[in-house]
Amino acid sequence: MDISLQNIEYRYQADTPFERLALSDVSLDIPSGSYIAIIGHTGSGKSTVLQHLNALLKPTKGTVLIGSREIRAGRKEKNLKAVREKVGIVFQFPEHQLFEETVEKDICFGPMNFGVSETEAKRRASVAIEQVGLTKDILEKSPFDLSGGQMRRVAIAGVLAMEPQVIVLDEPTAGLDPRGRKEIMDLFYQLHQDKNLSTVLVTHSMEDAAAYADEIIIMHQGSVFEKGTPSEIFSAPQALIDMGLDVPEVVRFQLKLEQAFGRKMGKVCLTAEELTDVVASFLKGGNPS
Amino acid sequence: MAKQLVALENVTYQYDDQTSPALKKISLEVFEGEWLAIVGHNGSGKSTLAKILNGLQFPQEGNVSVCGHSLSEETVWDIRKQIGMVFQNPDNQFVGTTVQDDVAFGLENAGVPQEAMKTRVKDALHKVKMDSFLDQEPHHLSGGQKQRVAIAGILALRPSIIILDEATSMLDPRGREEVIGTVKELKQQDRITVISITHDLEEAAKADRIIVMNQGQIHRQGSPEEIFQMDEELIGLGLDIPFPVKLGKMLRETGIPLTKQFLSEEELVAELWTSHYKI
Missing domain, CATH: 3.40.50.300 (P-loop containing nucleotide triphosphate hydrolases)
Structure with a gap:
């Protein structure tokens, strides 16, 4: 399912004295099966964009296409359930949204809300719990007896059980330790590939964006500042740094090294392995490839 | 030697609903x-x-002292x-x-x-x-x-x-x-x-x-x-290694001589720059 934002504008509390322009003239495409990272610092508009992806917000100008459904500014939209069922959002700290008595009931809540039968919802819960790397015996427990990391996985299972075609992740690894971070990111990447999901990752982490995304979209002050593949985006790291954004540590290190030597080292490296090769051949006097 | 501000001796703490202690016989000191x-x-x-x-929690076993006071209901x-x-x-x-x-x-x-x-x-x-x-x-x-x-x-x-x-x-x-x-x-x-x-x-x-x-x-x-010498062991503990340490190690493996382990990017850049003119 493709999602497309076409020249959208969004104003919070429009037509009131508190009106605030959050997005202006934003256009972007999320083709079916792609992995897109949206980056920008606090207040850049990335969370506002996120809420347009399943029509939690409707643009004050422009059009949003979600699959075959068109959501246009100034029109009353009815029956958005079908859209929201297909686009699952994992919000920041999703474990704060757990509320049911048992893990199973909590996971079943989403699908049943969309009209799935209890039997089917339970079947999906038992699949989803394993997809997030937990065992089925957890289904009977209270979500509040679990560790923070397990709670987060249960909350993610709740979104997966809706069997969405697009999954939107808002800082999914915030607060996790390095191992937990890697496990969660690998889990989403696996699902992305196995189920051919479209994945949208909203993050501060340039490392994750560089490692997993096909395309990176940089938001700045409510507009799209730049978009491109990771190597395109990071070929001009200084512009990002000047905007107060991070770049992956590999990119930052290469930049510092090039500044120290007063020379470019050829290609833009995105992994420590690539950088090691480039630096080694550079120092040994070989031609940097 | 700096003044000792905090001392923990054999502190054990277990949450009510847990089967094993969250802290097991911890002893440590913090200096001014x-x-x-x-x-x-x-x-x-x-x-x-x-x-x-x-x-905010009182240990079931052991002693905590802060700035010379032993922690208790009276001194908290x-x-x-x-x-x-x-x-x-x-x-x-x-x-x-x-x-x-x-x-x-x-x-x-x-x-x-x-x-x-x-x-x-x-x-x-x-x-x-x-x-x-x-x-x-x-x-x-x-x-x-x-x-x-x-x-x-x-x-x-x-x-x-x-x-x-x-x-x-x-x-x-x-x-x-x-x-x-x-x-x-x-x-x-x-x-x-x-x-x-x-x-x-x-x-x-x-x-x-x-x-x-x-x-x-x-x-x-x-x-x-000292801690970052632990290298792979840190990853086994669910942690990670700072980037300059990781890169320094990989460079050494390709035969680039580095005098020691570097914790900051600046130090590693400086070292590479110096070593370049030695090769």
Whole structure:
């Protein structure tokens, strides 16, 4: 399912004295099966964009296409359930949204809300719990007896059980330790590939964006500042740094090294392995490839 | 030898609903003016340790002493005057309606006279560089700014020790830098003792000393240089290695001579530059 934002504008509390322009003239495409990272610092508009992806917000100008459904500014939209069922959002700290008595009931809540039968919802819960790397015996427990990391996985299972075609992740690894971070990111990447999901990752982490995304979209002050593949985006790291954004540590290190030597080292490296090769051949006097 | 401020002896703590203790016979010391980083994976016991230090939890076994007082129901209020804590979520610890009210909150509780309060609020906000935001409301502030206000709220109370309990983990890179920069300055200028609980290894690398927690016990302690020698073992403990250490190791494996392990990018760049002209 493709999602497309076409020249959208969004104003919070429009037509009131508190009106605030959050997005202006934003256009972007999320083709079916792609992995897109949206980056920008606090207040850049990335969370506002996120809420347009399943029509939690409707643009004050422009059009949003979600699959075959068109959501246009100034029109009353009815029956958005079908859209929201297909686009699952994992919000920041999703474990704060757990509320049911048992893990199973909590996971079943989403699908049943969309009209799935209890039997089917339970079947999906038992699949989803394993997809997030937990065992089925957890289904009977209270979500509040679990560790923070397990709670987060249960909350993610709740979104997966809706069997969405697009999954939107808002800082999914915030607060996790390095191992937990890697496990969660690998889990989403696996699902992305196995189920051919479209994945949208909203993050501060340039490392994750560089490692997993096909395309990176940089938001700045409510507009799209730049978009491109990771190597395109990071070929001009200084512009990002000047905007107060991070770049992956590999990119930052290469930049510092090039500044120290007063020379470019050829290609833009995105992994420590690539950088090691480039630096080694550079120092040994070989031609940097 | 610096003065000992905190000492834990054989501290064991178990939560009511758990089958095994969160902390098992922990003994450690914290010295005046040092920056101690406590690292460990989620669930390793590091946050429990922080709560023990200022009496939010009382250990079932062992002894805790802070600034010469042994922690007990009677001394806990004196001990809390010595220790300020900054928590993870910036939005959960902003109680005032404006920046200066928020900093004044703690002082009001402590019964500081109003005139003294005004100067203390201003001084504290000046130290964290938030003095131009006195009347701002919290929702106009970034996460990093809110955390700096939280730090100011603690500074105004003039404690000897600040504990940062994953205080940077919800911030964006810029906010993280702001908070770490602030802490560094406070430590240098005011000789405040800092205990930072974190799983950000880049942050821990800036500390004077690191304690690695694993399954409720102290796994290792030492200087950042010593701790990062542990290399793969850290990854096994659910942690990571700072980037300059990782890259330095990979470069050495390709035959580039490096004199030692480098904890900062700047040092490694300088070393590579020097070694280039030796080859």
